[in-house]
Amino acid sequence: MPCDPHGLAVCGQACGRGPFCGLLRDAWLQSASPCGLQGSGLAKRPVLRRIFDACANLFSADPPAAVLASGFPIVPGRTPLAIAFIDAAAHRQAVPWYQSSPFETMGGYRAQVTRAVPIAHITLEGLLDAILATPADASKRDVIVVGHAQAIGLAMPLTSHGRAQARVDVIRMLAADREAPGGMAAAVSAREVNRFCGLAVPAVEALRAKMNRVRALRLNSVSFRACNIGRWADTLRDYQRFFGCSRVTAPDLRDTYGRVDSGLQTWHFDRWLQQHRANARFNTWVTGQAPGRLGFSTQRVSSEAHRYSIVMAHESADALRAWQTRVLGRASAGPFLYHGMFITDVAPGEPSVTFVGERGFASHIVTV
Numbered sequence: 001m002p003c004d005p006h007g008l009a010v011c012g013q014a015c016g017r018g019p020f021c022g023l024l025r026d027a028w029l030q031s032a033s034p035c036g037l038q039g040s041g042l043a044k045r046p047v048l049r050r051i052f053d054a055c056a057n058l059f060s061a062d063p064p065a066a067v068l069a070s071g072f073p074i075v076p077g078r079t080p081l082a083i084a085f086i087d088a089a090a091h092r093q094a095v096p097w098y099q100s101s102p103f104e105t106m107g108g109y110r111a112q113v114t115r116a117v118p119i120a121h122i123t124l125e126g127l128l129d130a131i132l133a134t135p136a137d138a139s140k141r142d143v144i145v146v147g148h149a150q151a152i153g154l155a156m157p158l159t160s161h162g163r164a165q166a167r168v169d170v171i172r173m174l175a176a177d178r179e180a181p182g183g184m185a186a187a188v189s190a191r192e193v194n195r196f197c198g199l200a201v202p203a204v205e206a207l208r209a210k211m212n213r214v215r216a217l218r219l220n221s222v223s224f225r226a227c228n229i230g231r232w233a234d235t236l237r238d239y240q241r242f243f244g245c246s247r248v249t250a251p252d253l254r255d256t257y258g259r260v261d262s263g264l265q266t267w268h269f270d271r272w273l274q275q276h277r278a279n280a281r282f283n284t285w286v287t288g289q290a291p292g293r294l295g296f297s298t299q300r301v302s303s304e305a306h307r308y309s310i311v312m313a314h315e316s317a318d319a320l321r322a323w324q325t326r327v328l329g330r331a332s333a334g335p336f337l338y339h340g341m342f343i344t345d346v347a348p349g350e351p352s353v354t355f356v357g358e359r360g361f362a363s364h365i366v367t368v
Helices: 024-029 046-054 094-099 124-133 168-175 192-198 201-215 233-243 269-277 317-328 359-363
Strands: 081-087 103-105 110-119 142-146 153-157 166-167 221-226 247-251 254-260 282-287 294-299 310-314 338-342 353-355 363-365
Touching: 046 338, 081 094, 081 124, 094 110, 094 142, 094 338, 110 168, 124 153, 124 201, 153 168, 153 233, 166 168, 166 363, 168 192, 168 201, 168 233, 192 201, 201 233, 221 233, 233 247, 254 310, 269 282, 269 310, 310 317, 317 338, 338 363, 353 359, 359 363
Parallel strands: 081 110, 081 142, 142 221, 221 247
Antiparallel strands: 103 110, 153 166, 247 363, 254 338, 282 294, 294 310, 338 353
16 A cells, blocks of 8 residues: 555555654544454554554544644644744744644644744843743643744844854854763863854853753754754754754745735636736646635745735635635634745746645655
8 A cells, every 4th residue: 555645654664754644544533444444443453553552642533623734633632732932023924823823833743832922132042031931831842933044043143242143053062061972072161152152151151051941841842933944954953952852843945924815706716817827927826626726826036035925816715714724724714824835946836835734834844
């Protein structure tokens, strides 16, 4: 039997592309085994049973109202919870998006965001303070950090009292506050950090003290939602050592938050499609099948652009609600918020935006 693109083979062998098999997921949610046996048929197959047990936080005997398109269903009471810490100046729509308690694809699983914490004039020290000030509960195991990034790391100052930035080379030195296990690397003193980036020795020591308090939380994950930073796996590993978390996730495309008008339901969908495809300044694509198609059109921009426009139309109100529920986690009337990744160099007719609940989004989350 074939493998799901994001999962395990039906035989139970890991294919290295994700945590579980879509065929098995569907069988579980439909209370049927892949061979067609109902209910107890699953319990009679030890390989399947072990896979389901290993992915217990993703499955439920009672399927959720909507099984989302990326294959990571939200299961009330069993889905991991997360808190989002947001650079208030970075993405204007990120705060209301996370305040709506949506899910976030973390790389291999999905967490539900229970709290959004905007941080004005964000610094690395301010981020650590915000994490430490948040009451400890189940949602504090997974942390989302929304902001800007460059090839050299996160685009934020270390503290509010200097010009030193949270570049990956500085993060690497800050994280080396003790000798690496096995003597693989020597500790870097506060004085050496000072000479390298100009941050005063007392400030280095204070920052490291907060770093170690966050490490003591033993976070499950820190998920950066900042443009392209997932392209540099070594950079993510340095941040992983700094935060002391089990893993770090990040996008390898431009991260984007926005609001789009759902558009008018049109009985002339093909005409709308033809008109937008005829405009060379826009890229237009379609999802779904007639009579339930949705059309999207984004302005073509340069690879360095940080802003774009998006419009849409839908053939059926039911199709729109179903798409919103499946891909964004909930349906809403009128303009709606979204989280996605923006792709500047797609072929005509291919999606310029992959939304948070789609397989394309999950495939561009890098995990270390």
